Amino acid sequence: MKIDLEARSQEKYGRPLAELDDSAICAMLEDIVREHAATMPLNEGKRRLYYLSAEFLIGRLLTNNLIELGVYDDVKAQLASAGHDLGAVEAREVEPSLGNGGLGRLAACFLDSIATLGLPGDGVGLNYHYGLFHQRFVDLQQAAEPDGWLDRQDWLVRDEKAYTVEFGGFSVKSRLYDIDVLGYVRTTKNRLRLFDLESVDDSLVPVNSIDFDKGELAKNLTLFLYPDDSDDAGRLLRVYQEYFMVSNAAQLILDEAMERGSNLHDLPDYAVVQINDTHPSMVIPELVRLLVDVHGFEFDEAVSVVRRMVAYTNHTILAEALEKWPLESLKTVAPRIAEIVIKLDELERAENGSDDAVAIVRDGVVHMAHMAIHYGFSINGVAALHTKILEDTELHPFYELYPEKFSNKTNGITFRRWIMDANPALSGVLDDVLGTDWRTSCDLSGLLAFKDDDAVLARLDNAKTQAKASMREFLWETQGVRIPEDAIIDVQVKRIHEYKRQQMLALYIIWKYLDIKNGNIPARPLTIIFGGKAAPAYTIAQDIIHLILLLSRWIAADPVVSPYLQVVMIENYNVSAAERVIPAADISEQISLASKEASGTSNMKFMLNGAVTLCTLDGANVEIADLVGDENIYTFGTSSKEVERLYAEHAYDAHAHYLRPGVKLLVDFITNPAFLALGNAERLHRLHDDMAWKDWFMALLDIEEYIQKKEQVLADYENRDAWRKKSLVNIAKAGAFSSDRTIRQYNEDIWHL
Numbered sequence: 001m002k003i004d005l006e007a008r009s010q011e012k013y014g015r016p017l018a019e020l021d022d023s024a025i026c027a028m029l030e031d032i033v034r035e036h037a038a039t040m041p042l043n044e045g046k047r048r049l050y051y052l053s054a055e056f057l058i059g060r061l062l063t064n065n066l067i068e069l070g071v072y073d074d075v076k077a078q079l080a081s082a083g084h085d086l087g088a089v090e091a092r093e094v095e096p097s098l099g100n101g102g103l104g105r106l107a108a109c110f111l112d113s114i115a116t117l118g119l120p121g122d123g124v125g126l127n128y129h130y131g132l133f134h135q136r137f138v139d140l141q142q143a144a145e146p147d148g149w150l151d152r153q154d155w156l157v158r159d160e161k162a163y164t165v166e167f168g169g170f171s172v173k174s175r176l177y178d179i180d181v182l183g184y185v186r187t188t189k190n191r192l193r194l195f196d197l198e199s200v201d202d203s204l205v206p207v208n209s210i211d212f213d214k215g216e217l218a219k220n221l222t223l224f225l226y227p228d229d230s231d232d233a234g235r236l237l238r239v240y241q242e243y244f245m246v247s248n249a250a251q252l253i254l255d256e257a258m259e260r261g262s263n264l265h266d267l268p269d270y271a272v273v274q275i276n277d278t279h280p281s282m283v284i285p286e287l288v289r290l291l292v293d294v295h296g297f298e299f300d301e302a303v304s305v306v307r308r309m310v311a312y313t314n315h316t317i318l319a320e321a322l323e324k325w326p327l328e329s330l331k332t333v334a335p336r337i338a339e340i341v342i343k344l345d346e347l348e349r350a351e352n353g354s355d356d357a358v359a360i361v362r363d364g365v366v367h368m369a370h371m372a373i374h375y376g377f378s379i380n381g382v383a384a385l386h387t388k389i390l391e392d393t394e395l396h397p398f399y400e401l402y403p404e405k406f407s408n409k410t411n412g413i414t415f416r417r418w419i420m421d422a423n424p425a426l427s428g429v430l431d432d433v434l435g436t437d438w439r440t441s442c443d444l445s446g447l448l449a450f451k452d453d454d455a456v457l458a459r460l461d462n463a464k465t466q467a468k469a470s471m472r473e474f475l476w477e478t479q480g481v482r483i484p485e486d487a488i489i490d491v492q493v494k495r496i497h498e499y500k501r502q503q504m505l506a507l508y509i510i511w512k513y514l515d516i517k518n519g520n521i522p523a524r525p526l527t528i529i530f531g532g533k534a535a536p537a538y539t540i541a542q543d544i545i546h547l548i549l550l551l552s553r554w555i556a557a558d559p560v561v562s563p564y565l566q567v568v569m570i571e572n573y574n575v576s577a578a579e580r581v582i583p584a585a586d587i588s589e590q591i592s593l594a595s596k597e598a599s600g601t602s603n604m605k606f607m608l609n610g611a612v613t614l615c616t617l618d619g620a621n622v623e624i625a626d627l628v629g630d631e632n633i634y635t636f637g638t639s640s641k642e643v644e645r646l647y648a649e650h651a652y653d654a655h656a657h658y659l660r661p662g663v664k665l666l667v668d669f670i671t672n673p674a675f676l677a678l679g680n681a682e683r684l685h686r687l688h689d690d691m692a693w694k695d696w697f698m699a700l701l702d703i704e705e706y707i708q709k710k711e712q713v714l715a716d717y718e719n720r721d722a723w724r725k726k727s728l729v730n731i732a733k734a735g736a737f738s739s740d741r742t743i744r745q746y747n748e749d750i751w752h753l
């Protein structure tokens with residue numbers, strides 16, 4: 001692809017490139033990429049993948065697409081010679097906020113890898129007008145504001161496809177929008193297909209906590225994304241959204257299969273559906289409905305067709321995240337689907353001997369995961385430990401029924417975004433040291449040969465310094481905070497959730513603050529960075545944010561401690577912020593209660609960018625630890641087996657742990673009089689009492705070992721040579737976590753495209 005920006009500038013704006021502002025250039029580049037993508041043919045193949053997901057957290061697309069097209073350097077140079085900085089241009093793009101966290105970002109990495117491997121597969125989801133809320137901090141607390149990204153974006157292209165979706169008592173017309181998904185140096189493409197209502201009443205303010213009446217609903221079904229990460233919002237509107245999504249998806253799948261020659265009896269030869277957690281699981285009864293009601297299939301044949309084309313990924317063992325819809329809700333939303341679900345339940349009971357433990361409908365409640373397992377041909381977990389827990393405990397009765405359906409697919413991340421785009425300095429070093437093959441092979445193991453090479457170690461170190469400079473600039477511009485140049489950068493970025501234990505890192509901060517107050521002056525400054533949103537209805541998570549913001553302010557105001565300890569909470573953490581912060585990290589905090597984090601994916605991004613991990617043996621951390629070896633990672637905490645035992649036997653006594661002197665001191669600091677005066681007393685008391693009496697995710701069980709480990713990490717950081725080697729080994733071993741590897745496995749074991 002050849003680009004002449006000067007000519008294009010004259011053509012589009014009638015002015016030389018040098019005279020354009022960043023916004024105009026951004027819009028021009030987006031046009032160029034979009035127009036070029038429009039000419040690219042789709043990936044072809046008889047069998048097509050439909051990756052169904054309620055979330056696609058794609059991030060900004062301009063840089064990514066320029067990289068995929070192989071024109072990034074050329075564009076950058078052309079802009080530079082006209083006096084422009086591509087970095088500033090990129091920042092003009094509005095980030096689409098179509099996802100909450102890991103699950104949505106995983107879907108985005110997968111689309112990138114599917115396209116890069118040249119496989120025919122599209123993402124299918126919803127075009128939320130207001131995606132996830134925009135987070136602001138007001139009075140040291142989170143305020144959630146609508147994020148109207150849609151009227152400021154340039155990528156969506158209206159598709160001619162449109163369907164009718166029948167709900168109980170009314171129907172709506174849909175409209176499809178596509179975003180082209182390019183693969184790395186590929187000449188063919190896939191698409192992200194986002195369904196919307198034909199017309200939406202944008203004037204309705206998207207309050208996320210009200211139930212809509214039917215009249216309103218028809219007008220604003222796609223207005224906003226549910227802000228509950230790993231949590232079952234349990235609201236009727238969510239069921240409407242999900243049914244709208246899958247009914248459109250199912251109609252699209254049948255349409256396209258027929259266009260390509262399917263008679264529908266052979267549908268599994270034309271389409272395979274991956275359902276991203278249970279949110280799209282109603283696609284199963286919806287496909288059955290279409291085959292029976294519209295295409296004249298017998299029920300049994302429809303079921304046998306659907307059984308051969310749907311696969312399910314589970315992303316959590318948290319009970320509160322397993323979707324269970326009241327049958328009555330389903331009857332209200334889509335009466336015909338409720339009928340089919342009941343028949344699917346009866347059929348399953350007849351086949352398996354009516355075991356209530358695995359039933360789809362039980363006590364008037366529909367268990368979406370159960371339906372997906374019985375009627376899907378595949379179920380997978382997202383990290384080895386997670387899959388093992390599913391097989392051995394959480395889903396054990398299903399594993400006994402269908403051992404052959406179960407497999408593990410450890411998550412992955414796309415190297416295009418998470419190193420080539422986010423960390424140009426490190427990419428450059430890798431190009432020089434390894435050649436450019438790693439960009440497609442994602443194999444970085446060649447670095448190991450340079451473990452004792454001073455020059456290479458120094459270059460990697462220099463790349464880290466550059467990434468830190470970029471992050472410091474970003475934090476200054478967007479958050480108004482200054483980070484000391486020589487600070488150790490210690491980062492925990494992810495949704496705020498008790499099981500992820502941001503509160504445990506907060507307790508460490510209290511400990512460190514007191515330790516410095518006691519005269520233990522650190523060798524160099526430590527900057528602890530948090531980022532993440534909390535579901536507006538999740539009170540304790542809001543309280544944790546408040547504590548972090550309060551600590552940040554308190555410490556910044558302390559002349560003795562502030563030169564050595566700094567706490568930063570990034571406002572409105574999103575993909576763009578992640579791209580600036582993750583490359584700069586020295587320490588990656590992955591401290592969930594063992595057994596609770598299905599996989600984690602930021603852990604992989606940090607490792608790839610040379611951070612050293614401080615972690616519990618949870619999710620994919622286990623695999624990181626196996627790969628890098630004990631000397632290149634810091635692990636601590638109660639094992640997942642022991643945690644499971646404590647839960648099973650109700651044997652965890654939070655208060656007993658609280659009463660240990662070293663622990664009580666830290667927890668009680670949350671409600672010290674100065675804090676109560678400066679902050680919100682209700683929040684602080686509630687958080688204190690929750691930790692002292694409940695501590696459901698056992699932060700107090702692991703806190704002392706955590707503090708010890710962290711102090712060891714900080715001491716080891718001072719041995720700069722040894723640390724640089726650890727960092728190199730982490731990068732070298734990160735190839736295992738390329739999402740290209742993950743997608744190859746999905747394709748070989750499940751999709752067979």
Ligand code: GPV
Pocket residue numbers: 100101102103104106228229230231277315316321382411597598599600601619
């Ligand atoms: I279920 N996850 C998420 O982000 N949202 C959800 O609703 C559910 C799961 C996350 C898990 O918490 C992570 O451990 C995992 O890495 C990620 O999904 C991708 O698999």
